[in-house]
Amino acid sequence: MTISLENIGKRFNYEWVFRHLSTGFHAGNSYAILGPNGSGKSTLLQLLAGSLQHSEGSIRYSLGNRPLPQEQVFRHLALATPYLELIEELTLMELLRFHARFKPFLPGVSLPQIMKAVQLEKAADKQIRYFSSGMKQRARLAQAVFSDVPVLFLDEPCSNLDAEGIGLYGQLIREYQRERLVVISSNDEQEYSLCTHRLSISDYK
Numbered sequence: 001m002t003i004s005l006e007n008i009g010k011r012f013n014y015e016w017v018f019r020h021l022s023t024g025f026h027a028g029n030s031y032a033i034l035g036p037n038g039s040g041k042s043t044l045l046q047l048l049a050g051s052l053q054h055s056e057g058s059i060r061y062s063l064g065n066r067p068l069p070q071e072q073v074f075r076h077l078a079l080a081t082p083y084l085e086l087i088e089e090l091t092l093m094e095l096l097r098f099h100a101r102f103k104p105f106l107p108g109v110s111l112p113q114i115m116k117a118v119q120l121e122k123a124a125d126k127q128i129r130y131f132s133s134g135m136k137q138r139a140r141l142a143q144a145v146f147s148d149v150p151v152l153f154l155d156e157p158c159s160n161l162d163a164e165g166i167g168l169y170g171q172l173i174r175e176y177q178r179e180r181l182v183v184i185s186s187n188d189e190q191e192y193s194l195c196t197h198r199l200s201i202s203d204y205k
């Protein structure tokens with residue numbers, strides 16, 4: 001997947017969050033979107049994901065050298081953010097099964113393996129409503145990283161994670177980045193140190 005931004009700007013009401021942003025995001029690379037609180041990192045990630053409309057400029061997507069309509073983009077990406085709601089009534093096992101009906105997991109990877117990768121195997125039959133905030137974030141990361149998609153968007157991926165969780169996150173990214181396009185919105189070095197490219201949103205004010 002390649003995402004090309006040309007002179008992109010986003011405003012809410014009369015306030016511009018960023019303007020004149022032209023850049024490209026290419027498969028096989030990892031990009032960190034950096035900036036202080038409120039600078040527009042999550043907003044840019046949502047624009048890239050096609051879940052928010054830009055105010056000016058153009059965004060083009062292509063997959064395997066073919067143009068991809070914006071309304072199709074969600075099929076090819078997985079997103080993990082601390083504000084992504086999980087279905088609280090489901091157990092972790094049920095949640096992963098439910099997710100896999102819409103977005104299959106990587107071939108050859110079983111649900112127990114996915115849970116083990118984030119050390120949640122003992123919580124397989126626990127309802128999400130009884131998960132701690134760090135356990136929920138581990139579940140979100142596992143759900144995204146193991147989805148069989150070429151694009152991975154992570155917004156503040158280490159939110160609520162303890163040191164062990166941060167270590168597991170690093171391992172997951174190293175192991176499963178592969179040929180994917182990975183974009184991480186963050187202001188925490190631990191989250192984005194693995195990224196090969198950095199984009200500072202403050203440069204586009």
Ligand SMILES: Nc1ncnc2c1ncn2[C@@H]1O[C@H](COP(=O)(O)OP(=O)(O)OP(=O)(O)O)[C@@H](O)[C@H]1O
Pocket residue numbers: 012017035036037038039040041042043044187
């Ligand atoms: N739906 C919205 N309506 C109006 N303003 C919004 C909306 N969403 C975001 N904003 C504003 O856009 C700006 C950028 O917000 P955004 O959440 O993208 O920042 P961020 O860099 O991700 O911040 P943080 O590091 O705190 O997560 C902020 O001023 C915010 O108030």
